[in-house]
Amino acid sequence: MNSDDIVRGVRAHLAGHFAGLGAGEPDSASVTFLGSEPYELLRYGPDDAGLSHFVSLGAARYPMTDPTEMLASEDLGPRAEVLISLRGSVFPGLARSLAVLAASPAVEGLVLTEDALVDLGEPLWDDPQRQAFTAVLLQSSDIPDFALPEPLSPVRLIAAAPITANEAAWVRLKGADALRDAWRQAGIDILDPARAHAQPS
Numbered sequence: 001m002n003s004d005d006i007v008r009g010v011r012a013h014l015a016g017h018f019a020g021l022g023a024g025e026p027d028s029a030s031v032t033f034l035g036s037e038p039y040e041l042l043r044y045g046p047d048d049a050g051l052s053h054f055v056s057l058g059a060a061r062y063p064m065t066d067p068t069e070m071l072a073s074e075d076l077g078p079r080a081e082v083l084i085s086l087r088g089s090v091f092p093g094l095a096r097s098l099a100v101l102a103a104s105p106a107v108e109g110l111v112l113t114e115d116a117l118v119d120l121g122e123p124l125w126d127d128p129q130r131q132a133f134t135a136v137l138l139q140s141s142d143i144p145d146f147a148l149p150e151p152l153s154p155v156r157l158i159a160a161a162p163i164t165a166n167e168a169a170w171v172r173l174k175g176a177d178a179l180r181d182a183w184r185q186a187g188i189d190i191l192d193p194a195r196a197h198a199q200p201s
Helices: 003-019 092-110 167-174 176-186
Strands: 026-029 039-044 049-055 079-088 117-119 135-141 155-163
Touching: 003 039, 003 049, 003 155, 026 092, 039 092, 049 092, 079 092, 117 167, 135 167, 135 176, 155 167, 167 176
Parallel strands: 079 155
Antiparallel strands: 026 039, 039 049, 049 079, 117 135, 135 155
């Protein structure tokens, strides 16, 4: 299975998942960074629950590799695409931010996995009327992995929760679980783009 086959397979996998949520066909955009292949950004929805789902497509062409680790084969590392789900439908600039996040393994050598904090250093989308979300906390999503032929690792669909600079600081200090506990205790809906930010104790 070559890289184009992987991308086509992930696309079909996503289409089947979101069809079950009533999200229909996605809108798409493409972003290319210097020296990289294009990253496609898909927006499904709003679905039956009023959620829009922004998903990268293309990051899983190649496995993620930690520059400090030695692998028997570069083809055997983990693969992932990234998903951001929010209530509403209009988030100017979010597609490019998602592309930056999806490209971070190739550009910066990051390995995208649960509990990882990725700080983009600027608002994920443009909305001067609301607080800025400048980072994401990665976690498992509801989308099943897309299996690849052995010995290749499956493609994981990893959810990225937008967080504020203060929340990112708490993750660095206390860990991801402390922030999630604060969200639960405060009844914060992390899918709401107008949500309050958590203040962990």
